[in-house]
Amino acid sequence: MKYFTFSVLFLLMSVFALGQDIVCDGNRYLNEITSTVNVETVKFGEAYTWSGDLTELYMDIYTPDGDTETNRPAIVFAFGGSFVAGSRTDQSVVDFCERYTRRGYVTAAIDYRLYDWAQGLPDSLKMMDEVVKAVADFKGATKFLRHSAESGDNPYGINPDKIFGGGISAGAVAALHAGYIQPSSTTLPVYIADIMGNNGGIEGDTDLPGADSYAGTSSELGAIISYAGALHRADFIEAGGPPVVSCHGDADGTVPYGWGFASVAGFPLATLQGSSMIHDRASSLGIAEDLYTVSGGGHLEWIYDEPHFSTYDNMFKDFLYNEATCDAFTVSNNDLDDVTGSVSLYPNPSSTGVNILVDEIFSAYDLILTDNAGRTIQTIQGITDKNYRLERNDLPVGIYHVRMEFPNDNFAIVNKRVVFQ
Numbered sequence: 001m002k003y004f005t006f007s008v009l010f011l012l013m014s015v016f017a018l019g020q021d022i023v024c025d026g027n028r029y030l031n032e033i034t035s036t037v038n039v040e041t042v043k044f045g046e047a048y049t050w051s052g053d054l055t056e057l058y059m060d061i062y063t064p065d066g067d068t069e070t071n072r073p074a075i076v077f078a079f080g081g082s083f084v085a086g087s088r089t090d091q092s093v094v095d096f097c098e099r100y101t102r103r104g105y106v107t108a109a110i111d112y113r114l115y116d117w118a119q120g121l122p123d124s125l126k127m128m129d130e131v132v133k134a135v136a137d138f139k140g141a142t143k144f145l146r147h148s149a150e151s152g153d154n155p156y157g158i159n160p161d162k163i164f165g166g167g168i169s170a171g172a173v174a175a176l177h178a179g180y181i182q183p184s185s186t187t188l189p190v191y192i193a194d195i196m197g198n199n200g201g202i203e204g205d206t207d208l209p210g211a212d213s214y215a216g217t218s219s220e221l222g223a224i225i226s227y228a229g230a231l232h233r234a235d236f237i238e239a240g241g242p243p244v245v246s247c248h249g250d251a252d253g254t255v256p257y258g259w260g261f262a263s264v265a266g267f268p269l270a271t272l273q274g275s276s277m278i279h280d281r282a283s284s285l286g287i288a289e290d291l292y293t294v295s296g297g298g299h300l301e302w303i304y305d306e307p308h309f310s311t312y313d314n315m316f317k318d319f320l321y322n323e324a325t326c327d328a329f330t331v332s333n334n335d336l337d338d339v340t341g342s343v344s345l346y347p348n349p350s351s352t353g354v355n356i357l358v359d360e361i362f363s364a365y366d367l368i369l370t371d372n373a374g375r376t377i378q379t380i381q382g383i384t385d386k387n388y389r390l391e392r393n394d395l396p397v398g399i400y401h402v403r404m405e406f407p408n409d410n411f412a413i414v415n416k417r418v419v420f421q
Contacts, residue, residue: 003260003283004390006050011317012100014169015305018035018395019259020236022071022072022073022159022162022325023069023071023325024321024325028069028103028104028374029073029104029105029224029320029321029325030103030104030317030318030321031103031325032103033064033067033102033103034065034066034067034102034103035065035102036066036102037062037063037064037065037097037101037102038062038064038065039060039061039062040060040061040063041058041059041060041061041062041244041276042059042060042144042146042147043056043057043058043208044057044058044059044140044208045137045140045141045144045206045207045208046206046209046218047113047133047136047137047153047204047205047206047207048205048209049113049116050113050115050116050118050119050210051081051116051118052380053132053402054240054383054414055113055114055205056109056112057110057137057140058088058096058111058230059076059088059108059109059110059141059142060089060107060108060109060113060143060388061090061096061106061107061108061156061331062098062101062106062107062109063101063106063157064101064102064105064106064205064336066253067104067157069104069153069157070108071079071103071157071158071159072105072157072159072162073105073106073158073159073162073163073164073222073320073324073325074084074105074106074107074108074145074156074158074159074162074163074221074223074341075097075100075105075107075108075137075164075165075166075225075409076107076108076110076141076142076163076164076165076166077093077107077108077109077110077165077166077167077171077175077225078093078109078110078112078134078138078165078166078167078168078170078171078172078174078175079093079167079168079170079171080167080168080169080170080171080172080227080228080300081114081170082169082170082254082263082348083114083115083127083130083131083134083170083173083320084115084117084122085112086114086170087107088110088111089109090168091133091166092168092303093109093171094109096166096168097109098298099313100159100317103317104408105316106145106146106156106158107172108141108142108158110137110138111137112133112134112137112138112171112174112197113130113133113137114130114216115127117132117215122269123268123269124269124383125195125214126233127262127269127270128191128192128195128270128332129198129199130197131173131174131177131232131270132192132199132204133199134170134173134329134414135174135177135178135181135204135305136199136200136203136204136205136206137174137204137206138165138167138174138175138177138178139204139206139215139219140176140204140206140207140219140330141205141206142163142178142219142220142221142239142376143203143207143214143217143218143219144158144214145158145160145163146158146163146214146215146217146218146219147214150204151389155354158298161222161277162222162324163220163221163222163359164221164222164224164225164320164324165178165179165223166224166225166226166227167223167225167226167227167229167414168227168228168300168303169227169228169229169255169299169300171176171227171229172225172226172227172228172229172230172255173213173229173230173255173272173321174394175224175226175229176224176226176229176230176231176244176278177231177232178219178221179221179224179241179244180222180231180236180237180238180241180242181196181201181202181236181326181383182202182219182226183202184238185202185238186238187232187233187236187238187382188236190216191231198215199314201386204219204315204345207240208410212365221242221250222234222242222243222324223243223244223245223319223320223324224243224244224245224318225243225244225245225320225322226244226245226246226247226248226278227247227273227300227303228245228249228252228254228255228274228275228300229246229247229248229249229273229275229278230249230255230272230273230274231257231272231273231277231278231283231349231382232261232270232271232272233273234273234277234278234280234281235281237278237285237287238285239245239286239287240287240322241282241285241286241287242287243282243287243288243289243319243323243324244279244282244287244288244289244320245289245290245315245323246275246279246289246290246291246292246315247273247275247291247293247294247295247308247312247316248275248276248291248292248293248294248297249293249296249297249299249300249301249302250276250293250294250295250296250297250300251296251297252274252297252299252372253298253299254296254298254403255272255274255275255299256272256273256300257274257275257276258270258273258274258277258292259271259274259277260272260274260275275291275293276291277293279420284341286338286340286341287421288319288323288415288417289412290315290417292308292311292315294308296382301387318399319351322399322401322417327406335412337410337412338411338412339411339412339414340412340414340415342357342358342359342360343356343358343404343416344357345357345402345416345418348417348418348419349418349419349420349421350392350418350420350421351392351420351421352391353389353390353391353392353393354389354402354418355387355388355389355390355392356387356388356389356404356416357386357387357403358386358387359386361407363408363411364382364383364406364407364408365383365386365404365405365406365407366379366380366381366382366383366404366405366406366407367379367380367383367388367390367401367402367403367404368402368403368405369390369401369402369418370401371398371401375394377395377400390402390418394421395420397419397420397421398419398420399418399419400417400418400419400420401415401416401418402416402418403416405417
């Protein structure tokens with residue numbers, strides 16, 4: 001009887017697990033699965049404004065028209081405007097949401113509180129307070145969607161473990177801080193912690209009243225998409241943080257590409273560390289990252305220009321597919337040693353092949369080369385070389401992935417991205 005009970009329980013658990021799998025067929029999330037989208041406007045929270053008034057916050061939820069999938073990744077997306085202007089209906093936001101929804105994602109264009117000019121010209125502390133309010137609203141939107149998926153009815157067909165965040169300019173600043181400042185954070189300076197304490201703490205004070213409250217729901221993001229975004233300090237990124245993909249002009253005078261001052265209405269205010277420093281930090285911690293730099297580009301005037309648009313849009317969708325949506329080979333086991341930092345690939349990009357350099361030989365390892373849809377192209381077993389050459393041979397131009405496995409030792413799988421051009 002015990003064996004029968006265990007067998008039935010195991011079968012039910014297996015069926016449930018299969019039902020939770022994200023569909024990764026090399027088409028959905030990479031290509032359009034529909035030409036039209038549905039949009040529903042929903043209230044996701046309430047929060048107090050600068051003047052002390054309770055304001056309602058809304059999001060426009062985009063779903064793929066005619067799609068019957070009920071286990072989809074979602075992207076919370078925020079508008080730009082230096083935290084003093086902008087709207088969830090801005091064309092750049094609508095374009096992003098429609099584009100990714102046609103590929104099969106659920107997307108949500110959100111409100112967040114803006115600076116109130118009745119408070120006078122903003123200074124650095126007022127602007128930090130404003131960013132903290134926007135981050136609280138971003139986290140509230142994330143928690144609303146996750147709660148809707150976990151509460152039983154899941155009205156938008158979302159996988160609660162696959163909620164990503166992104167934004168444009170100020171919206172990207174909010175998304176990056178929402179993703180990398182979590183209850184486990186250890187690098188927050190006291191003055192930021194104090195401002196957050198006055199705005200509901202790290203998780204913020206944005207919620208719905210009464211029975212609709214989502215208090216206690218996680219605001220964690222599975223990946224971050226940044227259009228010309230920045231962090232106050234890049235060391236807010238800590239080991240185990242979410243993957244990040246960005247595009248940024250290296251001559252941006254509004255949100256710095258490296259270290260600099262953020263400008264609001266022409267006034268330099270709080271210091272920020274932009275995409276170049278964010279990606280250096282993420283890379284140093286073994287966090288999956290990719291950055292498209294617009295050489296000589298200013299603040300987003302290039303966003304629709306070709307070939308920039310096609311290049312970064314393809315990079316973004318491929319990154320989300322491989323590093324967040326369909327990251328089937330990601331290992332997060334505390335019992336396994338992570339040796340990612342000891343493995344490097346060069347040259348990358350390459351037109352002929354790449355050298356895989358291992359600082360020291362831990363044990364014999366296997367290499368698995370896959371294409372961008374996750375299909376295995378080549379498997380090489382039992383490698384003991386510290387410097388192994390992986391040839392391109394006749395592979396077409398594109399993005400590929402190298403997976404390094406250690407079958408005889410307790411090392412986590414190492415994943416590296418390769419570009420053949």
